[in-house]
Amino acid sequence: MSQVMERAAVIDATPDVPLVRVEGVTLQYKTPEHLVTATYRVSFDIHKQDRLVLLGPSGCGKSTLLKAIAGFLDPVEGRITLKDKVVEGPGPDRMMVFQEFDQLLPWKTVSANVAYPMLINGVGRDEAMARALDALAKVNLTKFVDAYPHMLSGGMKQRVAIARAMAMKPDVLLMDEPYAALDALTRRKMQEELLQLWDDVGFTLVFVTHSIEEAVVVGSRVVVLSPHPGQVRAELNCHDLDFKQRDSVEFGRLTARISHMLFDGQTIAH
Amino acid sequence: MNATTRLHPPVRPEIEFDVTAPAELGDVAKPLSLPERLAENAAVRRGLILVGVALVWELYARWLNSPLSFPTFLDTLEALQEGIMSGVIPARLSVTLQTLVVGYFIGLVIAAVLTTVAVTTRIGTDLLSTFTAMFNPLPAIALLPLALLWFGLGRPSLVFVIIHSVLWAVALNMHSGFLSVSETLRMAGRTFGLKGLRFVFGILIPAAFPAILAGLKIGWAFAWRTLIAAELVFGVSSGQGGLGWYIFENRNTLNTASVFAGLLTVMAVGLLVEAVIFRIIEAKTVRRWGMQRG
Numbered sequence: 053m054s055q056v057m058e059r060a061a062v063i064d065a066t067p068d069v070p071l072v073r074v075e076g077v078t079l080q081y082k083t084p085e086h087l088v089t090a091t092y093r094v095s096f097d098i099h100k101q102d103r104l105v106l107l108g109p110s111g112c113g114k115s116t117l118l119k120a121i122a123g124f125l126d127p128v129e130g131r132i133t134l135k136d137k138v139v140e141g142p143g144p145d146r147m148m149v150f151q152e153f154d155q156l157l158p159w160k161t162v163s164a165n166v167a168y169p170m171l172i173n174g175v176g177r178d179e180a181m182a183r184a185l186d187a188l189a190k191v192n193l194t195k196f197v198d199a200y201p202h203m204l205s206g207g208m209k210q211r212v213a214i215a216r217a218m219a220m221k222p223d224v225l226l227m228d229e230p231y232a233a234l235d236a237l238t239r240r241k242m243q244e245e246l247l248q249l250w251d252d253v254g255f256t257l258v259f260v261t262h263s264i265e266e267a268v269v270v271g272s273r274v275v276v277l278s279p280h281p282g283q284v285r286a287e288l289n290c291h292d293l294d295f296k297q298r299d300s301v302e303f304g305r306l307t308a309r310i311s312h313m314l315f316d317g318q319t320i321a322h
Numbered sequence: 323m324n325a326t327t328r329l330h331p332p333v334r335p336e337i338e339f340d341v342t343a344p345a346e347l348g349d350v351a352k353p354l355s356l357p358e359r360l361a362e363n364a365a366v367r368r369g370l371i372l373v374g375v376a377l378v379w380e381l382y383a384r385w386l387n388s389p390l391s392f393p394t395f396l397d398t399l400e401a402l403q404e405g406i407m408s409g410v411i412p413a414r415l416s417v418t419l420q421t422l423v424v425g426y427f428i429g430l431v432i433a434a435v436l437t438t439v440a441v442t443t444r445i446g447t448d449l450l451s452t453f454t455a456m457f458n459p460l461p462a463i464a465l466l467p468l469a470l471l472w473f474g475l476g477r478p479s480l481v482f483v484i485i486h487s488v489l490w491a492v493a494l495n496m497h498s499g500f501l502s503v504s505e506t507l508r509m510a511g512r513t514f515g516l517k518g519l520r521f522v523f524g525i526l527i528p529a530a531f532p533a534i535l536a537g538l539k540i541g542w543a544f545a546w547r548t549l550i551a552a553e554l555v556f557g558v559s560s561g562q563g564g565l566g567w568y569i570f571e572n573r574n575t576l577n578t579a580s581v582f583a584g585l586l587t588v589m590a591v592g593l594l595v596e597a598v599i600f601r602i603i604e605a606k607t608v609r610r611w612g613m614q615r616g
Contacts, residue, residue: 147513152504200611
């Protein structure tokens, strides 16, 4: 939290006002036996065009936190605001991409899947289809617009989900370990594509991962969460690091620093 | 010692072979002969079984030589043709089907409403579970005496019994289908901004469609059997009899060949709906969407 920001964000025209504020958020959920505290008094800001990564080990409440931003879960303490309005329930201004491949509607073709959220939210049929095709072109799936989801590979399904979320032009794009179920080569390709897409469109992204390397590559800023219950351990900048710097000294230094924060003094369980 | 050390596995000499050109081997892919191809075709095999059954039937009936208790296959076909040509069977069938369609759709609507309430509220879930547990084991036909008492001799009684036979099977399947819709799909639907009924129609129903379709098939089978049975029991509704009544009537006049013709019609319609109509629906929906193999 007390990080000195020696590197100011390089994105132009970044407004000073945060788009999303997470303020002292404590999250709890019930299992049949326990009331589990997932995160404890977590605070951070998300600015427009941030690529904010929530990074932490299993059970640090990072996914729960993302679901709270999405509106699936109310904080027991603190509040989450989007454009100064408290988040209440899920909505299309915070589209989410999930880890699971079954997030696409199997009964709709690829293009219909992408167009569907827009149609629900009052976008006209022609415009929705045009925006869907445009988004699918951006994720290189033009050839598959008429396919059904079950005909696609895992990586392609995730691309459709990203296109679906982007076509909606949400205020924030939430991604919950979207590449965790992909093989290493596909994952790397998808990360590159995501960065390319961000260069083109400049959306605001909140990305959850447990991979330090993925966090540094994908993110412009990383929120490191301590394990169970999740508390903010650090907010780090990495907007100047991506694939090209993967072998650089800074990249190694940052990942070492994060790994030190996460695993300091303890053996790495799971 | 070093000199005697041997590598395991041993290093063997490399070998190369000359491969015979495929053309010199004769036919690599030889087309199957016509009988072989026919034997691969399920429709042909099953058709042959039908022919066999018809043949055995014909021979046995001729040997028995008692048209009153067991008419020959050809007599039955003749009676069937006569029944169809004279317009009696089509008329009876249409009465039956009309009653069925009315009952089936009312049953579906009630099942849909009940299940929707069940997935949205806890008391609804309890209600549905209790009701299905109570009524599902109860054969619909057992309610017929009660239905006759309440609604009198006529179509309403039949419709009531059909609703009962469809409702619980469909509601049970629909509900278990809704419950098995993945959490991810539900959350995806909610981030789109779907709520309440739009959520049910936009996400739950299509996602649970394989289970719903199974329910529809079971419901159809129950309804069809129940209706024929109910018609046999009291037959005429408001001056018009259905297919069950046709069978009953012909038995009374000892026109056994027509009884058989009626039974054949019942089988044919049941098969047509189950094996053709539902198959088409499956091919156009769940199999096309990759939600069911086949």
